[in-house]
Amino acid sequence: EAGVAQSPRYKIIEKRQSVAFWCNPISGHATLYWYQQILGQGPKLLIQFQNNGVVDDSQLPKDRFSAERLKGVDSTLKIQPAKLEDSAVYLCASSLVSRGVNTEAFFGQGTRLTVV
């Protein structure tokens, strides 16, 4: 079974530029998450989708971050404009929904973003 696919693996941009990340979850997983992982810390949830709807975006900096999952499968996360403090690994994860509850999440390899 294919895992969570993310691209690109690495991205270097200058501050104030924009960047987009792509994620394709495990087939059949209704829930998709984007996490931000700053060096030396655990992953922090940015946004959660169930199918094509947003379930939780309370920690997404909406002035510069946006995400969509239009067809309920793959998803994109965009940052515009980027700041130095956005340098981090952006992880996508997906999970099944069982009896109305999200099961454990499976992660992709992540995209390492460096803002200079």
Add this chain to the structure above:
Amino acid sequence: GQQLNQSPQSMFIQEGEDVSMNCTSSSIFNTWLWYKQDPGEGPVLLIALYKAGELTSNGRLTAQFGITRKDSFLNISASIPSDVGIYFCAGRNYGQNFVFGPGTRLSVLP
């Protein structure tokens, strides 16, 4: 908001030694997960725990869901070099999303 603490923050052990680490929460959880993250990779799920007092093994790894529901423990027996990495706990209560701890960095000396 919910916060998780992991102890120790980092540890250096000799190959063949056993390892113990724990995770504590300020609030009660109904699910605990343990992940391992290698450099440049995403976290990989090791063990999931769903019931207070539950003890679950995965090869040389054993994890326990604390009876108070505010902590969890991970043990690795007879460590090998490929055990090197960062171990994260994650927990959640009903209807909530998982919260991750800051991780325990494990180094194994030959």
